Amino acid sequence: DPMKAAMDCLYAKCTIYITDCVMGELEKLGQKYRVALRIARDPRFERLPCTHKGTYADDCICERISQSRCYIVATCDRDLKRRIRKVPGVPIMYISNRKYTIERMPEAFGAPRQ
Secondary structure, three states, X not given: OHHXXXXXXXXXXXXXXXXXXXHHHHXXXXXXXXXXXXXXXXXXXXXXXXXXXXXXXHHHHHHHHHHOOOOOEEOOOHHXXXXXXXXXXXXXXXXXXXXXXXXXXXXXXXXXXX
């Protein structure tokens, strides 16, 4: 359950958002990503409407986090993680060795220092 896993990783209640661009891209990718699409359609996840057309999902996410750094981006996409790391203060959540991992959690969120 992605919602429970995110809350367990963050030790907090959270809201999962999915942009229209991400949903559109998952729908276009077809059978290969049907499991990801089924997870993304979870009614507990909130949709973030996009006003632009023809924008790649990665560009949409990077633009959104550059404007407002209030998000934690969950992705396993290496290229997207590389782009997000260039934006200061935006944590990245991903799955590694079957565990959810969070990278670059700012102290403002109350994360323990390592």
